[in-house]
Amino acid sequence: MKKTSSILLEKLVPWCLPVVLILGWQAGASLGWISSRVLPAPLDVGSAFVRLSASGELLDHLKISCGRAFAGFAVGALVGLLLGFWTGTSRLMEQLLDTSVQMVRNVPHLALTPLVILWFGIGEEAKLFLIALGVMFPVYLNTFHGIRSVDRQLIEMGRAYGLSRWQLFREVILPGALPSILVGVRFALGVMWLTLIVAETIAASSGIGYMAMNAREFFQTDVVVLAILLYAILGKLADVAAKGLERRWLRWNPNFQRAGA
């Protein structure tokens, strides 16, 4: 009995500070110490959430934002993955491509925003392009690095045991590079949300970023804070999903095994 209560306590401790902060924030807002122009009360943010959910507006924006994010991610990650496989397994391709990719990588992809708007206008293509571009490099780099750091001895073993080129890739090289690839994917997810926020704030007529910018014009700080919170939650969800993939695909690796699982 005592044991279960101490476990419960241990789980509650990390939440003490956030709860106290939110209570303090609510109290400050209610007592008029914090102007609602600066920061809305937590309850107001909550009611904004309820209001926008009820009208269906929130869900629409959310769907559009997620759709953009994952479409861009899919394109960018696929290109990065394929390029990484290619340069990682072929010396010629590495010599041909790697230097160029490394040079382009050093240009911050968000710096291209004005150019991208000139190319694509402010439609969906521009956002997709920016997200894909930002996602591609971390995936590419980590795929390339992962393939190059696969244990040479295992590759030699695979050859000595009669594996074909494709079998060698599927059974030895790809699983050996996977931990590194997944690091790239997690990093790319961060870039994905960041790029989405920037793209939606600069030029969009829908999505969470648009919702926030629109609310700003009407001084609806509650909606602005709600948008920020949504971005945070989406980012966290994506990270949890990526961690889940790691635990599933890398369960052979003692570093990724859950204690007791």
Added chain:
Amino acid sequence: MQSNETEYGIVSRVDRDTHGVAIAARGLRKSYGPQAVLRGLDLDIAAGEFVAIVGRSGCGKSTLLRHVAGLEQADSGTLQVGGEARRQLHANTRVMFQEARLLPWKSVLDNVGLGLPGDWRPVAQAALAQVGLAERASDWPAILSGGQRQRVALARALVHSPRLLLLDEPLGALDALTRIEMQGLIEGLWREQGFTALLVTHDVAEAVALADRVVLIENGAITLDLRIPLPRPRARGEGDRAALAAFEGQVLQRVLARDGEASA
């Protein structure tokens, strides 16, 4: 059948069923840059024979094994395995490396079945049972001990029914007790399956305990070729141990005498 052999004393190679292959090397030379590793090496190994190659580190014994495996190409000379020139990797040959080299992302059973076509699971499971690890089939390699990993590697090599098994110091990193256990296992499976075995080791006692012939390589050439005509299985009784020790002494004396010449 097998158990009779020991009663006759010396094992007769002729009446043993063998599916091993013969090896013939003539004037094998290999250099890495200015460093000559093999200097005109000649070696004949009969089908089904167990030959151990000993020598100091860097004498060229592992290089020779890698040539026989088809992992390396000689600069000159000929190398025939089973009557065919050995230029590349061949399906009738399997290598056990110094490290187990198991794929950490595959279960023990999947490791044993690596590269096997068709319905391979029962075959791999049988090979695992042969090395006494049947109940570890679904474990990850990471949780096995060093000795167990090498046993899985042995099963992985034997599941292909190789006609030639190359052993590149596979027991070098194991503790003394596990080593003796593994030696017994390798000897038993070799007697059962009749493949040709080529063992590279720096441990003279191990070479004498396992091999029909112990070959000493010094500076890239063979300087001693000693037959060990002892009954199998070996190293169990008192008398065996004394005889093994005598052969071991003979090889060691040769190695050390060479040192004396060099320093004189």
